[in-house]
Amino acid sequence: ETGVTQTPRHLVMGMTNKKSLKCEQHLGHNAMYWYKQSAKKPLELMFVYNFKEQTENNSVPSRFSPECPNSSHLFLHLHTLQPEDSALYLCASSNGGLNNEKLFFGSGTQLSVL
Amino acid sequence: RKEVEQDPGPFNVPEGATVAFNCTYSNSASQSFFWYRQDCRKEPKLLMSVYSSGNEDGRFTAQLNRASQYISLLIRDSKLSDSATYLCVVKKLTGGGNKLTFGTGTQLKVEL
Numbered sequence: 001e002t003g004v005t006q007t008p009r010h011l012v013m014g015m016t017n018k019k020s021l022k023c024e025q026h027l028g029h030n031a032m033y034w035y036k037q038s039a040k041k042p043l044e045l046m047f048v049y050n051f052k053e054q055t056e057n058n059s060v061p062s063r064f065s066p067e068c069p070n071s072s073h074l075f076l077h078l079h080t081l082q083p084e085d086s087a088l089y090l091c092a093s094s095n096g097g098l099n100n101e102k103l104f105f106g107s108g109t110q111l112s113v114l
Numbered sequence: 115r116k117e118v119e120q121d122p123g124p125f126n127v128p129e130g131a132t133v134a135f136n137c138t139y140s141n142s143a144s145q146s147f148f149w150y151r152q153d154c155r156k157e158p159k160l161l162m163s164v165y166s167s168g169n170e171d172g173r174f175t176a177q178l179n180r181a182s183q184y185i186s187l188l189i190r191d192s193k194l195s196d197s198a199t200y201l202c203v204v205k206k207l208t209g210g211g212n213k214l215t216f217g218t219g220t221q222l223k224v225e226l
Contacts, residue, residue: 004157040122040218041218042118042201042215042216042217042218042219043158043201043216045213045214090157090158101146101148101163101203101205101212101214102160103158103160103214105157105158105159106157107156107157108157
C-alpha cells in the first residue's frame with residue numbers, strides 16, 4: 001500500500017467546472033510534487049513544493065492552481081480546463097527535499113475533460 | 115532531440131528469456147540515473163539506481179556508459195510478473211536544484 005494517497009481516483013469534468021485534486025503523504029517527507037502523464041508522453045513535472053514553499057512551476061497554465069497548506073497535503077485546483085488537459089495526474093513526495101530522487105507516487109487521478 | 119529517449123516497445127518475450135532495454139540521454143551534465151517500473155494503470159515505483167560501475171539486484175542488472183550517454187537494464191530469467199513499463203530517469207543539476215527527467219518508457223510483455 002502506497003504512503004501517498006490521492007483522491008479522487010477518477011474525475012470527469014466539463015470545461016466550465018471547478019474541481020480539486022487532493023494528495024496526502026504519510027511518510028514524513030518534506031517535498032511534494034505534481035506530475036502529468038499523458039498517453040505516449042513522458043511524465044511532465046508541473047509543480048514542486050519543498051517545506052510548503054513552491055520551488056518550481058514548470059510553465060504550467062494558470063488554469064492549474066496548486067496549494068500546499070502543510071508538508072503532508074497538496075492540492076491541485078482546476079478551472080476552465082481544456083480537453084487536452086485530460087491525463088493521469090500523479091502526486092509524489094520525497095525526503096531530503098529536491099536532492100532526493102527516490103519519489104513515492106500516489107495512484108493518480110485519471111482526469112477526463114469533456 | 116529528446117532529453118531522454120527510450121524505445122517504446124512493446125518487447126514481447128517468453129518466460130525465462132533475457133531482455134535488455136537501452137535509454138539514451140542528451141545532456142552530458144546529467145548526474146544520476148535510475149530505472150522506475152510502472153504497472154498498467156498504477157503509479158511508477160523506483161526499481162533501481164544506476165551506478166557508474168554497474169549494479170545488480172537479483173535478476174536485474176543496470177549499467178551506465180557515460181561516454182556514449184546511455185544506460186541499460188538487463189532482466190534475466192524473465193517472469194510474467196515482470197510485465198510492465200520501464201521508465202528511464204535522469205537527474206541533472208539546474209538553477210532550481212536537481213531535476214528529474216523521465217523517458218516515455220519501454221513496455222515489456224512476458225508471455226507463457
